[in-house]
Amino acid sequence: MSSRALWRDVRLRAAWARQDWAAILREYRRAAGLSQRDLEPLVGMPQPHISAIESGRRQVTTAEVQARITEGLRVPPELTSIPLRPDLDEWAPPTELRERIAHGDATGRTDLRTAVWIGEVLAQHRRSEDEGGGQILWPVVRSQLDAVTRLIPGTTGPAADRLLLLAAEHAHWLSWVAWQHDRKGAALAWIDMAHGWAVDGGHTDMASWVHRIRSYYSLAHGDPTRALRTAEAARLTISLSPAAASAAAHQAAIAAAALSERDRARRLAEEALELALRVPEETDRPGWLYWLSPARAMLEFADASYACRDWQAAVDGIRAALPELGDYPRDHAYYLARMEDATRRA
Incomplete structure (x- = not known):
């Protein structure tokens, strides 16, 4: 496996996000199947020094060792910028990101290899x-966004x-985690950005999906009327794929059930x-x-029944379906x- 491919590993990337140098070395070796001695020529340090860092007996504090x-x-470029950006600790979208141009406005060709790589990692x-x-x-x-x-x-x-779709996918992920x-508030700000980027890029499935997420937020916040309204907007988005239409219909079914519109909810669940x-x-x-496998679809249908x-x-x-969930x-x-x-209750 190439060094670049190794950095898809979630545990390795998480260690980097923490700037835990001992964990970075350990997780890299785990992902690559290397011994401490195998690591010597890569980082320019003898095995006893590597062992001392991994065990915590030696700290990585100098810029020279960190750079080595x-x-x-x-380490991929989208990760190396993390320590230089203190605003990454904030939950809401920063002003700088809000002001960034969110559409193509120049001629020429952009090398999309970085974007493809970031999409795989996401x-x-x-x-x-x-x-x-x-x-x-x-x-x-x-940092990827x-x-x-x-x-x-x-x-x-x-x-x-x-690129707009990839940006929308990142904003959706950030919204969900927030x-x-x-x-x-941060979750709603990120999901609004995701929707804007999805619409700008003409990505109807993503535009519908973020409506579906907003519906979920409204229902979780105790507002089924708004949840149903937003889920119906997700359903009515034009040119949806079957999977995106299914997700929207299921959310509408759950919201309708919360409003005691059970016949409507059952019809929507069957449609989903x-x-x-x-x-x-x-x-x-x-x-x-x-994740929307046949087993998951059956479980969502059962959840609508509930x-x-x-x-x-x-x-x-x-x-019937839970053993197949994965x-x-x-x-x-x-x-x-x-x-x-x-x-x-039965």
Whole structure:
């Protein structure tokens, strides 16, 4: 595996975000399958020094040693800027980012290899957040977003549109993590930016998806009327893929159930399931909907049954689909709790 490919590793990137030099060396060796002696020629230090750093007996404090490690391990450019940006600790979008031009306005061609690489890394971050939360990767994703948006003013046409979608995906990720950490205002600010970039780039699936996320936020905040209104806006976005349309219909079903419109909710849940089952393969869905497998679609249908107080249907649906969910610990816990509660009520 190339040095660049190693830096897709989430644990390695998280160590870099913490600037934990001992962990950086350990995680790099783990990802690369190297011994401490194998690391010697890369970082220009003898094995006893590497061992002392990894064990905490020696601290990396000088710029010279930090540079030697950074260059030797070929840390990607979007990560090397992190320590130089104190505003990455802020939750809300900074003024500088808000003022950055968010559309292509120059001629010429931009090398999109950096953007392709960052897109691949973001896919790993999504899965990592599903497994255990994303706060540790916050500064990494913020720095990636900066790298993407700095490319936008120098592009036009389809290349600019691709960058706008990638920027929107990053802003959506930041919004979701901010919401999970009770930073509601920041979450809304990021999701608004994601929507603007999605619309500017002509990406209807992403524009619908961020409406769906806003609906989720409204419902979680106790406002089902606004949640249903926003979910319907997500559904009515033109030219949606089946997966994006399914996600919007499911959210509308949950919001309708919260308003006691159960017949409407059931119809929407059936629509969501039928749409999701049209695209059983991950490659046929937008990248951020990688998780919408047939098993997940069945679980969402069962969750809508729960919301409609169809207790036995919820129990049966969760019991049938949960073994096929895969490695999503938080979601397993969520659906198990739903099934246990529905069993008591049935």
